[in-house]
Amino acid sequence: MASPKLHMAFRKYHRWLGFFLAGIMAVYAISGILLIFRPTDFLKFEQTEIRQLDSGLTAKQLPNVLKIKGSRVVDETDTHITLNVGEYSKASGEATITRKNYPLVLNKMVKLHKATNNSPLFWLNIFFGISLLFFVISAFLMFIPKLPMYKNGLKIAGIGAVVTVLVVVFGS
Template sequence: MSTSNSFSNNMRVIHRYLGFFLAGIMAVYAISGVILIFRDTDFLKKEKQIVQMIKPNASEKEIGEMLKMRQFKVDKTEGDLIYFRDGTYNKSTGKAEFKVKQLPTILEKMTHLHKAKTEDPLYYFNIFFGLSLLFFVISAFWMFMPQTTIFKRGLYFTLGGIILTLILLFV
């Protein structure tokens, strides 16, 4: 057996078993990726009432930071009560009551895995997964012998995919 055939065989074997090993996490990424498309809607989200004690007499900026609300904005103030979208904050007591819309727990965990940042230990897994997907892209070219019709036709599909990707990125 030649070295080229041995390399091709090894690529196929690694591609196959890595694919089996990562099948579950690929399903999680696929599902959470689709769900993330709808993150700015209420799709699949349930409303939850939150009561939280924060620092009394907080500024508007501090309230938003402590409640972890992006684009926090005060709608109106009546005495000690500050009204904001979906909630209130009592300046004298520090009590904040508001509603949030959250995904069910399992979907929340899936999207958290998908969006892990460098502060999160999960990001090492995301790096491994990303590199594994890159390996799949490269090793796919060793799945068929270059002189076969399937391989040559596959190159046309590859070119079509690259062109579609470029159109999506730049249009």
């Protein structure tokens, strides 16, 4: 059995790291909620962009040149190609793209949540994940294992894990 001194040390580290991570958790919570509504236009506004492309592109070439996820040709005439994200003039090569996006601050928060190893933000995501694992472990080291609170905590954590697995398995 670990000494009461060890348990008190873990309580101290848990408390100070918890205060530090409270701000990070708030940002992750808000960006996570925003990501739930990503297919909708919730909090998004329209942005129009004009790109100069090569003239004379075909309907088959245009989506590849634009490199916009989900873009597809809707209609084509002799002079224009209409896409689901805008319009392209065959003669001038000018493409007018209209997309909906979050305001700058919210867009940055969404990018934080979706960061991959190609982004410098992934270090923050790794630190956050490791810190959350520390919280999981230290939550059980804050109490002496013989106490009823410890045993009840294990039961509640087990119920939480089972509920999460059930939601993931049957909810998707």
